[in-house]
Amino acid sequence: MCNGHTDPVKHVSHFNQRMVMHSKNEALMCKVFSSSLGPMAMRWFDGLGAGSVDSFKELTWAFGSCFITCSKVPQPLDSLLSMSMREGETLKTYSDRYWKMFNEINGDFDDVAIRTFKVSLPAEYGFRKPLTGKTAGNVRQLMDRINKYKRVEED
Structure with missing residues (x-):
């Protein structure tokens, strides 16, 4: 569950692993993605305009852009x-x-x-x-x- 404070890249990666059997079904991936979101991330998701996302790739890009400050930077x-x-x-x-x-x-x-x-x-x-x-x-x-x-x- 993404609470808005977790690494978005890690979250999408875990989501993709759980949904690997359905990865070819873009519409399903987009619809089910919201079930992995906590309250803060869900507010972001609910704020997406109708038709503003055309693919799961676009959805995850928008998600990552919004929560980029939560990304964990690898150590050198x-x-x-x-x-x-x-x-x-x-x-x-x-x-x-x-x-x-x-x-x-x-x-x-x-x-x-x-x-x-x-x-x-x-x-x-x-x-x-x-x-x-x-x-x-x-x-x-x-x-x-x-x-x-x-x-x-x-x-």
């Missing part, structure tokens, strides 16, 4: 590169913060993520050597290894 890669583990921060807290930022960056930067995570751990951090010693082939492997050490740290 350098925001990930500038992260480091803070003094006294647990591996769990740091890795949660790191992966949250990683997921807000557009693009395929798995190799950069693996290297920068390792480099961002302080040299004196006890689990740095086991985490950085063996090369992780992908982000999933690194996350699995981090999760193992997070559990050890919590015990």
